[in-house]
Amino acid sequence: MENIIDLTMPEVSVREIRLGSITGFAGTAQELVDGSRDGTLKNKTRSFSQCLGCSTANAACTVILIQDAAVISHGPVGCSTCLHEFAFTYRVNAPSRGVEKPTQRKVFTTNLEEKDTVYGGGEKLAATIREVKERVNPSAIFILTTCASGIIGDDVESVADEAEDELGIPIIALFCEGFRSKVWTSGFDAGYHGIARKIIKPARERRKDVINVINFWGSNVFADWFERLGAKPNYITPYSTIESLKYSSEAAATIQICPTLGSYLGAVLEKEYGVPELRTAPPYGIAQTERWFKELGQLLGKEAEAEAFLAEQRAEFTPKIESLREKLKGKTAYVTAGAAHGHGLLSVLAELGIKPIGAAIFHHDPLYDNGCEESDALAQAVRDYGDVKNFNVCNKQEFELVNILNRLRPDVMLARHGGMTLWGAKFGIPTLLIGDEHFGMGYEGLVKYGERILETIENDEFVKNLEKHTINPYSKWWLEQQPFAFLGTEGGDE
């Protein structure tokens, strides 16, 4: 395994190659952590598979929500079919980030057709870039590649470079063709690679009062927390501007809310631009919250302030956490989420006295781009709270999830992606999806999450009724098979 950061190259390699990431595993969390360290981790492929995510959507996620950028999907019309959903995301989460008038997202497609796949789509792309500049005058234009543009071999990089000279704004090609990787978070890396190559500039000065936060669109909890340390967050990339991204190289530190998201950019900011990345895993659970704030305090030279803040938090929230533990004692839970966030949820559950009896996590990175074991949130969860059985690395294979839920029947299921919760509900399992990825962080996060879990478990009448009237689309035959009957068996995709 080699950590490759080369900003002179148009593309960043996919996670399977760069980090040795896998999408198929069945065992326990401890076995996965051990395998990730001793080199025995091996991906298991499936001989039967349902749909996966697509890297192009993940790359889009890193650039569409930049306030003043435009995005062109260079492909057939279907490849950008879900991109308008980001317009909704942008609008509903804008108030929590102080964006009073969220503008329409500037999303375009070159609309490649059959003829274009024969004669090439380069000219169409060049014409689209000019048209986009004319129509919405963005500060930068990002181009998302797709399977079709990859197969016909359009020279997207050259078209982008030429247009950049002509129009005088950054025009960035992101190489995120869906078929390049089964780990769709490779799309995040593609997006950040483009930003690091063409947007971020070398630092003019070092600022002690700015901390980069690589995140999605979660609530603005960091503003209050960092204020105590004399700093403010620079959110990357949702609700940022091209200007604010440009000088993220000047920040005092970079923190990850989910290293699965920002692994690559955190490492690039450190290695290429000298911004230290906070090594320890995100602050989920009491033990990790303590470590996280102490390390951040150290990094900023504000140890005393971090200690004082933690003491206050402890005093305020410990009684509430105790009382939640009392109410939640003996409950069991199942988690399905993206990698590091799912690991964080395991810590939250265990801290609240709920037993995580299994998890289906979308992929696994043995180590992140910083190569540091401390950043591994799963290893931390296992160290702090013990092993988790029925730990499954599964790229949203709903047939496996259904089979497992039918066997385990947890008291509650936590999910982080839409479309997964319905399976819990169909089995009469109260299921909770919290979209705000900052919700469970810190001491206050434990209380907030605990209260929501309690509320979900107590209000189960709807799902119990639903269970009675639901026809399970899967056959009895499948529910009687082992959940991993198609994992690592003959005929799997290579």
Next chain:
Amino acid sequence: MSGMIEQERYTCAIGALQSVVAIPRAVPILHSGPGCGTLFKGEIQKTAQKFLGLVRSDWNIRKLKVRLVIKFM
């Protein structure tokens, strides 16, 4: 030559999936890249009441998979 599209609000011919899932006990097998079905899934889940989840058969469609789909139902 068809031109670029701004703020696209429709999708490609994979929309045929929706016609298939609307038929009781019919399952679409998608012969495509890994993520094509998911890009469209948000649209489809709004209408499909009894939805198995899309079956993907990227790169090579195998008889095994077709048999399996029948068994799953």
